[in-house]
Amino acid sequence: xxxxxxxxxxxxxxxxxxxxxxxxxxxxxxxxxxxxxxxxxxxxxxxxxxxxxxxxxxxxxxxxxxxxxxxxxxxxxxxxxxxxxxxxxxxxxxxxxxxxxxxxxxxxxxxxxxxxxxxxxxxxxxxxxxxxxxxxxxxxxxxxxxxxxxxxxxxxxxxxxxxxxxxxxxxxxxxxxxxxxxxxxxxxxxxxxxxxxxxxxxxxxxxxxxxxxxxxxxxxxxxxxxxxxxxxxxxxxxxxxxxxxxxxxxxxxxxxxxxxxxxxxxxxxxxxxxxxxxxxxxxxxxxxxxxxxxxxxxxxxxxxxxxxxxxxxxxxxxxxxxxxxxxxxxxxxxxxxxxxxxxxxxxxxxxxxxxxxxxxxxxxxxxxxxxxxxxxxxxxxxxxxxxxxxxxxxxxxxxxx
Amino acid sequence: xxxxxxxxxxxxxxxxxxxxxxxxxxxxxxxxxxxxxxxxxxxxxxxxxxxxxxxxxxxxxxxxxxxxxxxxxxxxxxxxxxxxxxxxxxxxxxxxxxxxxxxxxxxxxxxxxxxxxxxxxxxxxxxxxxxxxxxxxxxxxxxxxxxxxxxxxxxxxxxxxxxxxxxxxxxxxxxxxxxxxxxxxxxxxxxxxxxxxxxxxxxxxxxxxxxxxxxxxxxxxxxxxxxxxxxxxxxxxxxxxxxxxxxxxxxxxxxxxxxxxxxxxxxxxxxxxxxxxxxxxxxxxxxxxxxxxxxxxxxxxxxxxxxxxxxxxxxxxxxxxxxxxxxxxxxxxxxxxxxxxxxxxxxxxxxxxxxxxxxxxxxxxxxxxxxxxxxxxxxxxxxxxxxxxxxxxxxxxxxxx
Numbered sequence: 001x002x003x004x005x006x007x008x009x010x011x012x013x014x015x016x017x018x019x020x021x022x023x024x025x026x027x028x029x030x031x032x033x034x035x036x037x038x039x040x041x042x043x044x045x046x047x048x049x050x051x052x053x054x055x056x057x058x059x060x061x062x063x064x065x066x067x068x069x070x071x072x073x074x075x076x077x078x079x080x081x082x083x084x085x086x087x088x089x090x091x092x093x094x095x096x097x098x099x100x101x102x103x104x105x106x107x108x109x110x111x112x113x114x115x116x117x118x119x120x121x122x123x124x125x126x127x128x129x130x131x132x133x134x135x136x137x138x139x140x141x142x143x144x145x146x147x148x149x150x151x152x153x154x155x156x157x158x159x160x161x162x163x164x165x166x167x168x169x170x171x172x173x174x175x176x177x178x179x180x181x182x183x184x185x186x187x188x189x190x191x192x193x194x195x196x197x198x199x200x201x202x203x204x205x206x207x208x209x210x211x212x213x214x215x216x217x218x219x220x221x222x223x224x225x226x227x228x229x230x231x232x233x234x235x236x237x238x239x240x241x242x243x244x245x246x247x248x249x250x251x252x253x254x255x256x257x258x259x260x261x262x263x264x265x266x267x268x269x270x271x272x273x274x275x276x277x278x279x280x281x282x283x284x285x286x287x288x289x290x291x292x293x294x295x296x297x298x299x300x301x302x303x304x305x306x307x308x309x310x311x312x313x314x315x316x317x318x319x320x321x322x323x324x325x326x327x328x329x330x331x332x333x334x335x336x337x338x339x340x341x342x343x344x345x346x347x348x349x350x351x352x353x354x355x356x357x358x359x360x361x362x363x364x365x366x367x368x369x370x371x372x373x374x375x376x377x378x379x380x381x382x383x384x385x386x387x388x389x390x391x392x393x394x395x396x397x398x399x400x401x
Numbered sequence: 402x403x404x405x406x407x408x409x410x411x412x413x414x415x416x417x418x419x420x421x422x423x424x425x426x427x428x429x430x431x432x433x434x435x436x437x438x439x440x441x442x443x444x445x446x447x448x449x450x451x452x453x454x455x456x457x458x459x460x461x462x463x464x465x466x467x468x469x470x471x472x473x474x475x476x477x478x479x480x481x482x483x484x485x486x487x488x489x490x491x492x493x494x495x496x497x498x499x500x501x502x503x504x505x506x507x508x509x510x511x512x513x514x515x516x517x518x519x520x521x522x523x524x525x526x527x528x529x530x531x532x533x534x535x536x537x538x539x540x541x542x543x544x545x546x547x548x549x550x551x552x553x554x555x556x557x558x559x560x561x562x563x564x565x566x567x568x569x570x571x572x573x574x575x576x577x578x579x580x581x582x583x584x585x586x587x588x589x590x591x592x593x594x595x596x597x598x599x600x601x602x603x604x605x606x607x608x609x610x611x612x613x614x615x616x617x618x619x620x621x622x623x624x625x626x627x628x629x630x631x632x633x634x635x636x637x638x639x640x641x642x643x644x645x646x647x648x649x650x651x652x653x654x655x656x657x658x659x660x661x662x663x664x665x666x667x668x669x670x671x672x673x674x675x676x677x678x679x680x681x682x683x684x685x686x687x688x689x690x691x692x693x694x695x696x697x698x699x700x701x702x703x704x705x706x707x708x709x710x711x712x713x714x715x716x717x718x719x720x721x722x723x724x725x726x727x728x729x730x731x732x733x734x735x736x737x738x739x740x741x742x743x744x745x746x747x748x749x750x751x752x753x754x755x756x757x758x759x760x761x762x763x764x765x766x767x768x769x770x771x772x773x774x775x776x777x778x779x780x781x782x783x784x785x786x787x788x789x790x791x792x793x794x795x796x797x798x799x800x801x802x
Contacts, residue, residue, distance in 0.1 A: 013438070013446050014438040014439055014441050014447070014448075014665065015439075015441065016439045017439065017441055017445070019440060019441075019442060021442055023443065023658060024440050024441075024443065024658060024661060026439070026440055027439070027440045027442070029661075032437050033437070035433070035436045035437070035662065036433045036434070036436070036437055037414070038415055038416075038417045038418065038427070039418070039420060039425050039426070039427055039604075039610060040415050040418055040420075041418065041420060041422055041740045042415065042419070042425065042611070044734070044740065045734075046415070046416050047415075050415070067414065069725075073475055073479075073612065074474055074475050074477055074479070074637060075474055075657050075658050075659075076658065076662065077636070077656075077657040077658075078474075078475070078637050078657075081635065081636055085547070085635075094614070103637070108636055109636045112632055112634050112635070112636055114635070117548070124429070157545060173500070174429050184796065194536045203440075203660065209436075209662035209663075210443070210658040210659065210660050210661060211612060211660030211662070211663055217632040231513060233513050233514065233634045233635070234482065234486075234513070234515070234635055235478070235482055235506070235510045235513055236475060236478050236482045236638075237637075252516065254745075255478075255517060256476050256477070256478040256479075257424060257476050257477065257478075257602065257604060258476075258611065259476065259611050259612030259663070260425060260427075260610055260611060261436065261610035261611075261612070261652050261662075261663075261666075262417065262610075262612055262660070262662075262663070265662075272431075275599055305601060308413070310492070327478065333445070333446075339442045339445065344655075353752040361616045375673075384438065400417055
């Protein structure tokens with residue numbers, strides 16, 4: 001066995017970044033520290049107490065009294081796939097409200113499950129029109145599941161979930177909600193909505209590294225899983241087996257080796273979010289996003305989404321004519337250490353996506369980005385009034401005090 | 402929204418443990434530190450360099466020149482499921498060599514995929530008899546895949562893989578190898594074996610926290626995936642899509658948000674393993690395991706597996722008659738901070754599993770465990786000659802010194 005030399009430095013540094021893309025966001029120092037704790041066994045009684053605490057804290061951020069909660073050992077996409085794989089059997093009908101890139105990902109996944117997929121496509125950048133769902137559900141004798149995304153990360157739209165849930169319930173369908181970008185930054189009301197399955201991710205508004213998907217499951221969804229004719233196609237994401245490990249039925253049955261450090265990180269992220277106070281945290285996200293919008297508008301950069309439907313976590317802005325997407329993003333990254341996101345799907349090359357989530361939702365980051373844009377955009381042929389963006393954002397921050 | 406008070410302490414401590422179970426093992430301080438690095442975007446060009454390095458280091462520990470490598474965003478079980486889901490289509494025949502608990506997990510997963518599963522069951526605690534495979538393959542016109550486990554964590558057997566691979570190749574079948582417990586602690590020779598897909602886990606002999614599954618894939622396996630009639634049932638574990646993100650085809654296409662901190666941890670764990678030197682690392686694992694066996698035998702605790710087939714990473718020992726499994730394990734945990742593992746499946750309650758993997762493979766931990774056993778076992782009715790285990794282990798360490 002020959003081995004060439006290893007790269008020399010003992011621990012090459014990861015460059016520091018201000019992460020204002022669609023996630024991962026910056027991670028809180030307390031959460032980073034939590035991961036430094038010593039390793040512990042995944043069946044250790046002291047670790048079980050930690051898992052109980054995580055499940056309890058998740059109920060609070062999901063605002064649920066009765067849902068079963070846990071964190072799946074995968075990213076947000078694993079939470080999406082787990083819902084579709086566990087709630088659908090081949091041939092089941094699922095009606096999917098489609099208004100962005102991540103909605104389309106759901107179509108792909110549900111098709112692989114062998115479900116009868118009914119995609120209801122509406123415009124990107126606007127909330128999904130509820131009447132489309134109502135009309136479609138009337139056409140079917142039995143719909144097993146309706147899916148929607150609370151905060152479409154590709155478009156920046158905040159979708160009202162309550163009315164979709166009411167329509168789904170009226171037609172005896174389960175409702176699955178994507179809360180990847182909303183949990184911890186926006187009010188997520190699992191019980192009030194009447195959701196049956198919701199999933200999120202750790203790296204957006206919870207201030208943790210990516211790698212886990214916190215989920216909430218209603219009693220009706222658990223009943224539906226119990227009544228399956230065959231087990232889900234995925235053993236790794238089998239929610240019944242995973243629930244047994246998380247103690248949903250009282251005991252703890254080994255499933256797979258839990259990602260201990262990520263669970264310790266999540267616990268700290270949740271404690272920090274709840275310590276800040278959910279209403280205060282939502283208000284912080286809203287305040288900073290409002291300042292960002294004001295600043296961008298002062299630079300002539302228009303938001304895709306009408307103000308009343310805009311997410312606080314992610315702001316989607318049109319790239320001005322003649323400006324090349326990647327050139328600006330590279331300049332921001334290399335010149336200022338700031339990451340923002342590009343567009344996905346039909347928005348690729350046409351928009352930037354600016355995330356202000358969790359630890360990244362800070363007034364100073366809003367101002368840093370606007371300053372960097374003011375200095376960078378003219379280099380690429382787009383003239384702006386120097387200082388206009390920062391001034392508008394500062395005013396907005398002051399007026400909301 | 403009412404909220405009861407949070408638990409008071411800002412960061413409750415995780416109790417320190419000597420982890421001598423089947424994993425997670427103790428994590429190297431350098432690896433813990435690596436996770437403290439700042440977050441970075443999963444499409445950041447500087448992060449791409451880190452991913453390239455991880456893929457390259459993985460080729461070295463898998464001892465492969467040409468395999469494609471990456472780390473999946475899930476635990477070792479995700480690596481198992483990814484292999485079966487991507488290499489099998491419904492109706493494909495898979496012949497599974499079964500000689501332990503984790504082999505049976507493969508049967509469950511492959512059944513969910515809809516494959517024609519042919520389990521070849523042999524005794525637990527002994528290597529799988531190769532002639533069984535040869536005889537079975539002769540009965541089929543076309544077998545798509547043969548599966549085997551290099552290091553069965555439930556039994557402690559080291560399975561020779563080369564001969565199984567030769568037989569599989571002779572019958573034009575792909576070979577999938579579980580290297581969860583072997584990679585980094587035992588010689589894993591992906592190319593020399595002629596394996597087509599191998600997967601491992603970060604929390605065993607690589608000294609990292611659990612949460613990722615490093616995989617290696619041969620050109621033949623990639624061809625087989627290209628020729629699928631339909632995509633794999635799992636989008637999250639679709640190896641072709643994941644390979645595109647890891648740059649297997651030259652470019653980088655977004656798939657899901659990579660677990661950045663875990664990848665930073667894995668990089669450091671791999672650098673540390675290769676820095677120690679693979680032959681030196683294997684020798685360390687063998688030396689400490691040998692000392693452990695000598696000590697256990699001196700206490701009258703017999704190993705399940707004959708010496709010549711024993712794994713260095715995990716030693717499976719019979720629980721003496723009349724001694725209650727959990728009482729002893731609880732005493733070790735609560736009295737000495739030492740975790741050892743219990744039995745799984747048909748070995749439940751009958752054996753203990755002692756892991757000496759990665760950071761946990763240390764002479765001082767061997768001596769600590771033997772001392773603790775010498776003091777604990779008499780409390781539960783099993784008399785031992787005090788000091789006999791430690792003396793035998795010390796002698797073994799000296800003679801190999």
